[in-house]
Amino acid sequence: MFNATKEELIEFETKIHDLFEEGDLPFLTHLCGGNEDQLIEVFKDVEEGDYIFSTHRTHYHYLLAGGKPDVLEDKIKDGDSMFVFDQKLKFFSSSVLAGCTGIAAGVALSFKMQNKKNKVWCFIGDGAEDEGHFYEAVSLVEGWDLPCTFIVEDNDRSVDTSKKDRRGKDHPIKWPTCVRRYHYTPTYPHAGSDSGKWLKFNQDVLEDHKKKRDRTIFQLNTLSHLHDGVNIFFVKTDYLHHFFHEYQDYDKPITLITGNSDYPILDKMVDTAPSCITRWWGQAINTDSPIVSALPYGIENSVHCHLGEHLGYGHPGGAYKAIVTKTPPTRKPTKDVYANFSETTYKGRPRVAELCREADHITYDIQSVCTDRPYKAFVDNVLDHKMVVCPRGNAPAETHRFWEVLYLGRVPIVKYKKGIAPFLELPVIVLDDWDKLLDLEFLEAEYEKVKDNPTDMLDISYWVERVRDHG
Numbered sequence: 001m002f003n004a005t006k007e008e009l010i011e012f013e014t015k016i017h018d019l020f021e022e023g024d025l026p027f028l029t030h031l032c033g034g035n036e037d038q039l040i041e042v043f044k045d046v047e048e049g050d051y052i053f054s055t056h057r058t059h060y061h062y063l064l065a066g067g068k069p070d071v072l073e074d075k076i077k078d079g080d081s082m083f084v085f086d087q088k089l090k091f092f093s094s095s096v097l098a099g100c101t102g103i104a105a106g107v108a109l110s111f112k113m114q115n116k117k118n119k120v121w122c123f124i125g126d127g128a129e130d131e132g133h134f135y136e137a138v139s140l141v142e143g144w145d146l147p148c149t150f151i152v153e154d155n156d157r158s159v160d161t162s163k164k165d166r167r168g169k170d171h172p173i174k175w176p177t178c179v180r181r182y183h184y185t186p187t188y189p190h191a192g193s194d195s196g197k198w199l200k201f202n203q204d205v206l207e208d209h210k211k212k213r214d215r216t217i218f219q220l221n222t223l224s225h226l227h228d229g230v231n232i233f234f235v236k237t238d239y240l241h242h243f244f245h246e247y248q249d250y251d252k253p254i255t256l257i258t259g260n261s262d263y264p265i266l267d268k269m270v271d272t273a274p275s276c277i278t279r280w281w282g283q284a285i286n287t288d289s290p291i292v293s294a295l296p297y298g299i300e301n302s303v304h305c306h307l308g309e310h311l312g313y314g315h316p317g318g319a320y321k322a323i324v325t326k327t328p329p330t331r332k333p334t335k336d337v338y339a340n341f342s343e344t345t346y347k348g349r350p351r352v353a354e355l356c357r358e359a360d361h362i363t364y365d366i367q368s369v370c371t372d373r374p375y376k377a378f379v380d381n382v383l384d385h386k387m388v389v390c391p392r393g394n395a396p397a398e399t400h401r402f403w404e405v406l407y408l409g410r411v412p413i414v415k416y417k418k419g420i421a422p423f424l425e426l427p428v429i430v431l432d433d434w435d436k437l438l439d440l441e442f443l444e445a446e447y448e449k450v451k452d453n454p455t456d457m458l459d460i461s462y463w464v465e466r467v468r469d470h471g
C-alpha cells in the first residue's frame, strides 16, 4: 500500500506546523518528520484489509494508510490529532504509551483463529519499547506465531530523554522477528513546533472551540428538570386535558412546559387552559395567544424524562445523535443543497421531493418510505452541503431535522409557517413557495444573507433562562 509521496507527507505536516505556529491549532499536536523514507518502505508491505495501529503521532501513518489529507486536517483541527480512527481504513490509534500493542496482538490472534489472511501492523516509539505491556504483546505474537508486526520507530527519545539516559546503555534490545526497527532523526520536537516562542492562540479559534464544547444541545427532556410541581410544570402534550382538569382551581401562577408529541398547541386548547397558567412554553405551537411561546423541537431525546418515561421517552439511537450534534466534525461543504426526507410523513412532501429531483443543484437522496439508514451517512451528507431542504412533518412547523442541520453548522431551507417565526433569527432560509428551490442563484443569495446569523438559540441555556425569566 502506498498512498502519499515523501513530498506530500512533508507538505502536509508543514501546513499543520504552520497552523500551530500561527495559533490556529489550540491543541497538543505531535508532528511527524524525518522518517518519510523509512515509513514509505514499511507501508509497501501493508495490504488492503490489514489493520494498522498507530501511536500519539498519527499523521504520516494515516496518510500512508490511504487517509485523505483534508479529512485528517479536519480531525487535527478538531483536536483529534492523537485520536485518529478510521473504520473504513481499519486504522486505530492510542495516545496511551504502548496502548495499542495488546489490542494489536488480540486482533492478530482473532485473524489466526478465523484463518484470515490479513495482517496487523502496530507502530510504537522507542519510549513505548520500555513498557512491559509491549513485552507481553510481543510474547503472545511470537509464541503463537500471530500475523502481527511491531515497528519500533526509534528516534532515541522518550519525550526528551535518550535511550542511554533511560537504560544506562545505548545498545538496541534484541526482539524476536515480529519486531522491526528503523532509526530516524526527528524534524520536530516531541510535541508542538520548534519555534521555542510563547504561542498566542487565535482568540476566534479558541472562542469557536469553546462555544462548541460548552454548548448544550436542546432536548426537551432536559427541561423536565425545571419542573418543581409548584410553579413550573412539565407535561407531555398528550396529557394536557387531564392536567387542565386537575389544576382547574389551582391558586398559584403556573409556567407550563409542553411537548414530546406531534399534537400542535391550538387556540382552542389555550382557551380551555385554567387561568392559573400565566406562561406556556411548548413545542409545535400554532396559536397567537400572548401567553404561549414556542420551544424548539431540538434533538431527539436520548434519555428518558426524569419525571417518568411516559412523559418523554429517551430513544436508544438518540445518544449518538446527541454526541454528533454537540460536537460536529469540522468540514467544509463542497456542494449546494441536500434533500433527504421521507415522502410519507406529510402530504405536502411529495411535491417538494419532485422539485428536488428536478433541480440539478440539489443532491436527491429521498426515499418514498421511511427506512432506517445509518445516521453517520446522513451526517456526512449534510456536512458536505451548504443547505438542506427541511419540509414540515406531522407537526406544524419545524422538525428534528431542521435542528440537526443547524447543530451541524448548515443552513436549513424551510417554507414559511407561523410556527417557524420564533426561530427566524437563526441561519435559516425561509421560502414563501417551494418553487424557489429551483432557483440556485436565489438560494445562494439567501444563504449569504443568513449564514452568519446568531446561533444562541442552539444552546439550551438560552431557553432555560427564558423559561425561568418568564416564570
Ligand SMILES: [Mg+2]
Pocket: 125, 126, 127, 153, 154, 155, 156, 157, 158, 159
Ligand atoms: Mg521515541
